[in-house]
Amino acid sequence: MKPEVRYLPDADVDDALDQEIRSLFTTCFTGPQDWVFKERRYYKDPYPHRWVIRDAYGAMVAHVGVHDREVLADGSSFRIGGMGEVCVHPHHQGRGYVRAMLLQIHDALTLWGFDFALLFGDPNVYGSSGYLVVHNLLHGEGPPEARVPITAMVKELSGKSWPTTKVYLPGQVF
Numbered sequence: 001m002k003p004e005v006r007y008l009p010d011a012d013v014d015d016a017l018d019q020e021i022r023s024l025f026t027t028c029f030t031g032p033q034d035w036v037f038k039e040r041r042y043y044k045d046p047y048p049h050r051w052v053i054r055d056a057y058g059a060m061v062a063h064v065g066v067h068d069r070e071v072l073a074d075g076s077s078f079r080i081g082g083m084g085e086v087c088v089h090p091h092h093q094g095r096g097y098v099r100a101m102l103l104q105i106h107d108a109l110t111l112w113g114f115d116f117a118l119l120f121g122d123p124n125v126y127g128s129s130g131y132l133v134v135h136n137l138l139h140g141e142g143p144p145e146a147r148v149p150i151t152a153m154v155k156e157l158s159g160k161s162w163p164t165t166k167v168y169l170p171g172q173v174f
Helices: 015-028 032-038 097-111 123-129
Strands: 005-007 049-054 060-073 076-088 116-119 132-139 148-156 167-169
Touching: 005 097, 015 032, 015 060, 015 076, 049 097, 060 097, 060 116, 076 097, 097 116, 097 123, 123 148
Parallel strands: 076 116, 132 167
Antiparallel strands: 005 049, 049 060, 060 076, 060 167, 116 148, 132 148
């Protein structure tokens, strides 16, 4: 059975949905740094967009959050959808839920004028959804010489090619 992927704007999240999201996160993310999900529904920065899948009983079992950000290269800015808090409840893994959500997310981001989708993840997981590893992304505050390279994965959405020169991601890494 094909999962039903639903868009859930963060602005529509009430207290009950907040609790449900954080419950899924605390089940999926169990590292010592993941204590933050007991208190909020995002790791570092809130994001405006999220997609979810519910099981046959209505329980939220999969989630992808999307930041609306930009990267800078060669004097140009490119709008990116930064993927965060990608998770599937352990009892529902292996069913293609992340791939199903990413297909819908990519369609929406393309429609909304995003140039790229960007995430930090395992190439073995995200490569099948069209993501390619890039090594020219820089992050860090301050002057350009203080920025450090970070490895990411990118999917082109607008027909633009990912720049081959250094690309700067301002703000926090998601």
